[in-house]
Amino acid sequence: MAPYVRDGSVPGSFHTTDALPAHHRRAYWRGALSETFGAVSTTVPDEVCSGTIRTTPLGRLQAVTVDGDRLSALRTRRLVSQDDQDEYVVVKLLDKGGARLEQDGREALLGPGDLFVYDMARPLRLTFPESFRTKSLVLPRDVLGLSESDMTRVTARPLGPGTPLGALLSPFLAGLVDGAGNYPPRTGELMARNVVDLLGVMADEVLGRPAGDTPGGNRALLLRIQAFIDRHLADGDLTPQAIARAHHISLRYLHKLFESEDATVGRWIQRRRLEECRRDLALHVNATIAAVAHRWGFTSAAHFSRVFRAAYGMAPREWRGAQDPTPRARSSARLVDA
Structure with missing residues (x-):
């Protein structure tokens, strides 16, 4: 595989097939996806013409934007056992195109604006039947704070933009990923943790836990306030x-x-x-x-x-x-x- 192209304008990395000869692109693209999201068996059409991946760190989390042509990615039990990415969870927003996710006995059909979660510790299949764009947070499972059994109940459950929580969370995640690299390190990490805490609220809804003034909700508000303080530190009237x-x-x-x-x-x-x-x-x-x-x-x-x-x-x-x-x-x- 050809070495990754790196863009030094922001922290992180930038991978692209654009500068490669056509006959090298498939192998490169498969490797770039596995490097970013963990080992997967990827089916890529012969005529794949382009793909880009931008990654930016946000503390222990990673913001990732992917633009690509149609593909199917399969993560088997064997690949999970051979990989060091099994401690990670991916929170993904489908920004363009359609997708199908299969994990934990469920199948989710996804459209633009849908947000979904999958766990790298268990087998999964993710298919994009057409050109697509996704915006993701890759985070250690312990950051999300869900048990193994709870995690299996929230994967492959789309959160659409028409739902109250989806209407709040999807644009917030998109803005966070788009702006990653422009925030001071602490601000970026706090904003990423806001997304994580909102996901905790999503998990509570899926798991049937009572809503209201929960510790998770308080933590999400606290993190938003701390990020607000960081943005307004220069204001002498910040009280x-x-x-x-x-x-x-x-x-x-x-x-x-x-x-x-x-x-x-x-x-x-x-x-x-x-x-x-x-x-x-x-x-x-x-x-x-x-x-x-x-x-x-x-x-x-x-x-x-x-x-x-x-x-x-x-x-x-x-x-x-x-x-x-x-x-x-x-x-x-x-x-x-x-």
């Missing part, structure tokens, strides 16, 4: 009151959500601002301390210097002078109220 208003919840409920983080909302904002300031102090050595502080929402350079010293044990200028390429872990910061 708990503003965050609660933006998410249509009470201030009391907002503080309750953060109890699991062992930090108040204000301390969480301050910690994230300090982390970004510390990163910029190392990356932008010509920027003044005050400029870095103002960039990330600190209105007073003197206040910034005080809380930075309290958190990291030295002044911002001293930390920059140390030129430490591996700053202390976030957990080492001793937070003080902003």
Whole structure:
């Protein structure tokens, strides 16, 4: 197989058949699919003309977009036993074309906008009878948090765009995959985990668990709020009151959500601002301390210097002078109220 073409514009990789001679494309395309999604026996037409796969990491998750011609992929028990991808689950949105998925004794016929799940630990067959585009999250099974028996009950069950949860989840997943590589690492991972928590709500519905104010629902909201904070760190008016208003919840409920983080909302904002300031102090050595502080929402350079010293044990200028390429872990910061 020809070596994969890599695009260095974003983290991850880009695989394409476009630059290959026609007689090399089938073998290359089979290998690219197996490299991305685990070992599969792939039936590809002789006349396959093009295919692209873009992958981008989102923490422990991977965002993947695939454009390709018709194909059929079979994952047998033998391939599962020989592969190291059996600890992964794929959450896939069919963006274009049709598909049929067979797993765990069920067959799902899929159309554009349908979202579905399959488990790499068990045999499956996925068929695309025409040109297609998919957008996927590949995630470790433990991230989804479902038992083996529960997992077998949610695979090959399409969630259509006409359902309330599908109408919310499908465009969110599509936007996340499309924008992967453009988010700060923490923001991207938090947004990906929002999708995971919404999938947990989907699993609860399929499994007949009671809906409502569940731990999973609280976690999904908390992650959305943390991603919101990351997007608005530079706003000096970012306050708990503003965050609660933006998410249509009470201030009391907002503080309750953060109890699991062992930090108040204000301390969480301050910690994230300090982390970004510390990163910029190392990356932008010509920027003044005050400029870095103002960039990330600190209105007073003197206040910034005080809380930075309290958190990291030295002044911002001293930390920059140390030129430490591996700053202390976030957990080492001793937070003080902003």
